[in-house]
Amino acid sequence: MPWRPDADLRALTGLVAPAACAGCEAPGRRWCRRCAVELLAGGPRPWRPTPCPAGFPPTWSGPAYADAVRAGLVAWKEQDRVDLTAVLAPVLRDGVRAALACSADHRAAVAAGRPVAVVPAPSARGSRRRRGRSPVRELAVAAVGRAVVLPALVLARPVQDQAGLSAQGRAANLDRAVALAPRAARALAGIPCVVVDDVVTTGATLTECARALREGGAGAVVAATLAATARRGQPPSPDPLPRPGAAD
Numbered sequence: 001m002p003w004r005p006d007a008d009l010r011a012l013t014g015l016v017a018p019a020a021c022a023g024c025e026a027p028g029r030r031w032c033r034r035c036a037v038e039l040l041a042g043g044p045r046p047w048r049p050t051p052c053p054a055g056f057p058p059t060w061s062g063p064a065y066a067d068a069v070r071a072g073l074v075a076w077k078e079q080d081r082v083d084l085t086a087v088l089a090p091v092l093r094d095g096v097r098a099a100l101a102c103s104a105d106h107r108a109a110v111a112a113g114r115p116v117a118v119v120p121a122p123s124a125r126g127s128r129r130r131r132g133r134s135p136v137r138e139l140a141v142a143a144v145g146r147a148v149v150l151p152a153l154v155l156a157r158p159v160q161d162q163a164g165l166s167a168q169g170r171a172a173n174l175d176r177a178v179a180l181a182p183r184a185a186r187a188l189a190g191i192p193c194v195v196v197d198d199v200v201t202t203g204a205t206l207t208e209c210a211r212a213l214r215e216g217g218a219g220a221v222v223a224a225t226l227a228a229t230a231r232r233g234q235p236p237s238p239d240p241l242p243r244p245g246a247a248d
């Protein structure tokens with residue numbers, strides 16, 4: 001049988017690249033145009049949970065965690081659709097930019113050429129081992145570049161998967177569960193940080209990450225997430241933070 005490079009390449013691409021959109025299962029591409037619109041809807045926006053935990057950092061988020069966005073994130077994180085990292089990275093990049101712009105400390109550091117650290121929220125050890133990768137860290141690197149990402153946070157003790165826990169359960173599950181990684185304190189001393197995570201729900205994870213960074217001697221802490229969800233029956237409240245570029 002003659003070698004047909006085009007056909008062979010197509011066949012190989014079909015094996016490697018998923019044949020359906022991870023958001024809506026439309027055939028043909030990993031993330032379709034309609035789902036791209038949904039993913040980018042509204043751009044990054046300030047967001048905080050209701051009720052808002054004490055110490056919750058100023059946070060910018062992408063779209064609502066629902067429908068195609070939810071399906072895409074589940075496929076990316078739980079079904080190892082690593083090809084979606086490139087689809088999701090620009091959303092987090094925009095959130096990080098917006099978070100940087102809303103904080104005077106971060107703006108001053110960037111203007112002076114001083115470092116700012118993008119710090120991934122740590123994954124539960126069990127889930128990381130099960131997946132064999134750290135999706136949020138990979139996403140952070142794809143979004144802002146390896147040089148800026150500082151994986152400074154680790155879990156100090158085992159925690160349950162947050163999914164399925166109440167707001168109080170999530171807060172208790174994570175209470176003082178996050179710590180600085182060995183040798184991270186020196187790298188972080190006085191450095192403004194942007195904590196990044198995939199989804200913000202009750203704010204327990206971002207609040208705990210911010211606490212660990214502040215107590216570890218980091219500078220001001222803000223946060224950015226891919227998407228945001230509301231507790232059942234409680235719609236997310238818009239945060240009164242200024243738009244990027246506005247005065248603090």
Ligand SMILES: [Zn+2]
Nearest residue numbers: 021024032035
């Ligand atoms: Zn789609």
